[in-house]
Amino acid sequence: MNIVGETLATAIPGSVALLYPSLGELISERTGVTNLGTEGSMLSGALAGIAVTLATGNPVLGVLAAAVAGAACAAVHALAVVLRGANQLASGLVIWFLALGVTSVLGSPLNGKIVDPLPALRIPVLASIPGIGPALFDQNALVYAAYLLAPAIWLFLTYTRTGLALRATGERPAVVFAGGHNPTALRFSATTVGGALAGLGGAQLALGIVGNWANGMTNGYGFVAVAVVIFARWTPLGVVAGSYLFGVALALASVIQANGIGVNQYLLDSLPYAVTIIVLVLVSRFGRSNAPESQRDALSETV
Amino acid sequence: MRTSARAAAAIVAAAAVVLLAACSGSSAASTGASKKATTVGFIMVGSTDDAGYNEAVEDGAKAVEKDLGTSVKVITADNIPENDSVTQTMQAMANQGAKIIFATSYGYYKYALEFAKAHPDITVLHQGGFLDGTFPKNFGTYWGEAYDPVGLGGMAAGAVTKSDKLGFIYAFPIAQSIANIDAFELGAQKVNPNAQTYVVNTSNWCDPLKQKQAVTALLNQGVDVFSQHQDCQSTVIQAVKSAGKKIVGYHYDAKSLDPDGWLTGSAWKWAPVYEAIIKSVEGGTFTGSKYNANWTGTFADGNNPLQLASFGSSVPADVQSKILAEKDALSKPGSSIFEGPIYCQDGTVLVPAGKTATYADTNSFSCLVKGVVGTLPKS
Numbered sequence: 001m002n003i004v005g006e007t008l009a010t011a012i013p014g015s016v017a018l019l020y021p022s023l024g025e026l027i028s029e030r031t032g033v034t035n036l037g038t039e040g041s042m043l044s045g046a047l048a049g050i051a052v053t054l055a056t057g058n059p060v061l062g063v064l065a066a067a068v069a070g071a072a073c074a075a076v077h078a079l080a081v082v083l084r085g086a087n088q089l090a091s092g093l094v095i096w097f098l099a100l101g102v103t104s105v106l107g108s109p110l111n112g113k114i115v116d117p118l119p120a121l122r123i124p125v126l127a128s129i130p131g132i133g134p135a136l137f138d139q140n141a142l143v144y145a146a147y148l149l150a151p152a153i154w155l156f157l158t159y160t161r162t163g164l165a166l167r168a169t170g171e172r173p174a175v176v177f178a179g180g181h182n183p184t185a186l187r188f189s190a191t192t193v194g195g196a197l198a199g200l201g202g203a204q205l206a207l208g209i210v211g212n213w214a215n216g217m218t219n220g221y222g223f224v225a226v227a228v229v230i231f232a233r234w235t236p237l238g239v240v241a242g243s244y245l246f247g248v249a250l251a252l253a254s255v256i257q258a259n260g261i262g263v264n265q266y267l268l269d270s271l272p273y274a275v276t277i278i279v280l281v282l283v284s285r286f287g288r289s290n291a292p293e294s295q296r297d298a299l300s301e302t303v
Numbered sequence: 304m305r306t307s308a309r310a311a312a313a314i315v316a317a318a319a320v321v322l323l324a325a326c327s328g329s330s331a332a333s334t335g336a337s338k339k340a341t342t343v344g345f346i347m348v349g350s351t352d353d354a355g356y357n358e359a360v361e362d363g364a365k366a367v368e369k370d371l372g373t374s375v376k377v378i379t380a381d382n383i384p385e386n387d388s389v390t391q392t393m394q395a396m397a398n399q400g401a402k403i404i405f406a407t408s409y410g411y412y413k414y415a416l417e418f419a420k421a422h423p424d425i426t427v428l429h430q431g432g433f434l435d436g437t438f439p440k441n442f443g444t445y446w447g448e449a450y451d452p453v454g455l456g457g458m459a460a461g462a463v464t465k466s467d468k469l470g471f472i473y474a475f476p477i478a479q480s481i482a483n484i485d486a487f488e489l490g491a492q493k494v495n496p497n498a499q500t501y502v503v504n505t506s507n508w509c510d511p512l513k514q515k516q517a518v519t520a521l522l523n524q525g526v527d528v529f530s531q532h533q534d535c536q537s538t539v540i541q542a543v544k545s546a547g548k549k550i551v552g553y554h555y556d557a558k559s560l561d562p563d564g565w566l567t568g569s570a571w572k573w574a575p576v577y578e579a580i581i582k583s584v585e586g587g588t589f590t591g592s593k594y595n596a597n598w599t600g601t602f603a604d605g606n607n608p609l610q611l612a613s614f615g616s617s618v619p620a621d622v623q624s625k626i627l628a629e630k631d632a633l634s635k636p637g638s639s640i641f642e643g644p645i646y647c648q649d650g651t652v653l654v655p656a657g658k659t660a661t662y663a664d665t666n667s668f669s670c671l672v673k674g675v676v677g678t679l680p681k682s
Contacts, residue, residue: 010519014512104350104382112354114541114560210511211545212537215350215382219510251516257503257677258470258520265476265680269506 007255008135015247016146017204021225022239024197031190032170032294036092037077039222040099041070041195045202047103050213053115063203070199071192078191110213117211142208154236170292231280249275340376344396347381348408353535356554360407363573385410393418426584433666440590447600447609450486451633452569454640455626456551457490459566460528461498462622469500470521473532474508476679480532482665485672486640502677508534518542556612565615576608599662602634646673
């Protein structure tokens with residue numbers, strides 16, 4: 001494999017672990033709800049995925065459990081923010097702290113236990129494309145699902161009535177209400193679905209990539225997902241680009257070192273963040289330029 | 304205003320739950336309390352079930368409890384980050400009557416030293432640190448000559464590799480890790496002059512995603528035997544296992560995770576050190592003793608807390624006997640894997656011919672030896 005293929009093969013599983021929560025956060029934010037608890041949803045998903053797979057021996061159930069656990073965390077956030085009008089930033093951070101503490105306690109006995117990671121399913125023909133083929137088409141099912149999910153979410157948001165109502169909820173909920181939809185229900189479900197996707201991101205990390213649980217194993221990637229959505233200016237295409245870009249830059253640190261090339265470690269560590277921010281800011285002029293209006297109102301609310 | 308009141312209430316409620324969770328997580332497991340019992344605290348940075356560094360500490364603490372019986376009361380705290388939290392944990396242990404505290408993570412060093420200075424009545428021990436200066440009367444560091452067993456693991460790796468490419472995944476360019484990488488490569492060279500060690504760092508003691516990426520990147524270079532200096536081992540062992548490659552472990556004997564791929568490794572056995580230190584404090588002989596200094600267990604003294612782990616099935620019998628013979632050689636007084644001449648990658652002399660590096664020397668190692676591929680980051 002050449003170095004491009006090598007980097008991609010290393011990067012894509014990690015990019016997908018970031019793409020799920022980013023897409024989830026995108027849906028949620030387009031209805032006006034920012035969820036800093038995304039990191040918590042990922043952690044819960046990772047733990048639930050490993051725990052259920054260990055208990056049942058069935059990774060499919062593990063993945064489902066991950067989605068449910070992620071959704072449950074987000075539902076608590078939605079309950080506080082959408083139904084009770086709590087401050088979004090405060091509630092999100094509380095959910096994160098809570099998930100970090102609870103998963104550490106519950107997950108403690110699972111440290112050091114391993115499961116087989118989800119198997120790579122080689123797609124015939126496509127996987128034989130020279131260079132990038134093996135990197136893109138010799139991956140696990142969650143990776144392929146993510147390939148399809150991103151355009152599906154774009155189509156849904158752009159071309160369906162529900163997608164329109166969802167986006168409108170993020171701008172002018174009163175208009176949506178007048179139009180016969182229920183903005184509260186839309187926000188609640190979008191936030192919860194977003195959490196389910198973050199849970200899948202956790203599953204990709206724990207079940208899809210490494211095959212074990214370690215306390216706090218998401219190491220802040222959930223917050224990166226929230227940042228990606230903002231820097232991608234709330235566009236699905238930007239979110240996809242940002243996630244893959246971050247994943248590639250993250251993997252580059254390992255690939256560059258394994259190739260014996262000397263680069264400052266601390267520079268390498270900041271690379272994913274720097275590259276993602278710079279590129280997304282540069283391309284932002286092509287997308288929408290403002291946050292969903294009602295989200296801005298919600299966030300500027302003083303505690 | 305109603306909103307803000309609710310948010311505040313939510314934060315308070317959640318903080319309470321987190322505190323509860325944290326308390327039960329840092330399980331203040333105590334047993335065998337009697338009136339004269341000495342309370343001993345152990346603080347760990349990670350989980351007590353990490354099949355790695357922290358589980359080895361937990362095993363040591365349990366052994367202390369079992370061996371010393373009612374004369375000690377053991378309290379432990381795990382998942383304590385390397386920041387002010389460790390000071391708070393030490394204070395909490397002091398409030399519970401702890402007279403001896405073992406701060407067992409590398410990054411606890413400065414907090415442990417400060418705490419010792421502020422609390423002359425409590426003896427504070429730091430695991431793995433090195434104090435270059437005057438010791439407070441109630442402070443000591445302890446460690447083992449880790450690089451000797453790591454070098455033995457390197458021999459197993461060098462003998463078994465088919466591609467002559469070994470991989471070493473570390474976290475930060477600290478002296479301990481540098482010495483381990485160098486020892487690993489030197490050990491490999493003893494049985495295979497062509498063996499090269501490729502290095503990748505993860506900037507984290509336990510980030511499974513980066514560990515996995517490091518393994519993948521090294522596999523792409525043709526590396527077929529891996530080793531590591533990370534706190535949690537599972538991800539690397541498992542990634543190596545799925546690739547059908549070999550692993551030399553560190554911190555903990557994790558052969559059971561991959562019986563076929565496991566070559567050998569080094570595993571901490573802390574109990575004898577902990578117990579000797581506790582007894583010296585109880586007997587009032589700690590101050591001025593060898594433990595009131597940078598204490599290092601070695602093969603030569605027969606008290607190296609880092610032991611050679613068990614051999615896996617992939618290590619041929621003749622290689623095993625070569626490694627055991629080398630272990631005997633390293634057990635002679637004054638010997639070490641760092642026997643000159645040893646050269647850095649750029650050709651400068653690390654250890655001159657005829658000299659053997661001491662533990663103190665290795666604490667100022669700042670170069671990778673010839674045969675290591677990759678560079679050390681500059682801070």
